[in-house]
Amino acid sequence: MSKAERTRQFIIEQTAPVFNKQGYAGTSLNDLTAATGLTKGAIYGNFENKEEVALAAFEHNLAFVSNGLRASATQTAPAREKLLALPRFYRHAYAELRARGGCPILNTAVEVDDGPPSPLRRRVEETLRGWRGNLVRIIEAGQQAGELKPAADALRYATVFMALIEGGVLLAKATNDPQALFTTLDHLxxxxxxxxVA
Structure with a gap:
């Protein structure tokens, strides 16, 4: 990595938890300079504006979830195992997620859902559609392989799974009670x- 790339990566890593905890609107340029120890000029010498930093920070925070989910089940695992990897990951990663400010998908989605169109909002929408689409593909592949019941509505289950996970994270964080999440994961x-499962 070049010096400029290292500086850019440093800014992303240092500001990612700030954006995840305080949100885009709640994070000021002073917050970014305090988190990085860099000047405003140094930050804007690497990013065009605050939204570009926020978008890079979202991708960094999202990678923690995406990489964790990928590590929970191999690509060649049966559909049942791939689906059970969801609650397993969130059960084991919740303490770390909480320390990082919560689920970046949920946090950012709540902040941008009523806002005007923006790159950050579009990225959140893409993330949610991609997650749901991936779950649908897993379920449909499991049905084709005879592992999952053929009559199950893949889109319906994918949507319910996402709602249970994100709703559980929201309740657990808002009430300071991890059991709220674990209850939804048990149900999942x-x-x-x-x-x-067939």
Missing amino acids: EQLIETEL
Whole structure:
């Protein structure tokens, strides 16, 4: 990495938790300079504006979730295992997620959902559509392989799984009670085992 690339990466790593905890609107340029120890000129010498920093920070925060989910089940694992990797990851990663300010998908989605169109909002929408699409593909592949019940509505289950996870994270964080998340994850596992597995 060049010096400029290292500086850019440093800014992203230092500001990612700030954006995840305070949101785009709640994060000032002073917050960014305090987090990095850099001047405003140094930050804007590497990024065009605050939104570009926020977008890079979102990608950094999202990578923690995406990489964790990928590591929870191999590409060649059966569909059941790939689906159970969801609650397993969130159960084991919740303490770390909380320390990082919560789920970056949820945090950013809540902030931008009523805002005007922006690159950050479009990226959140892409992330949610991509996640749901990936779950649909896993379920449909499992149905084709005879692992999952053929009559199950893949899109419906994918949507419910996402709502259970994000809703559970929201309740756990808002009430300072991890059991709220674990309860929804227990229900998610039950749905997979009783309603989906053939």
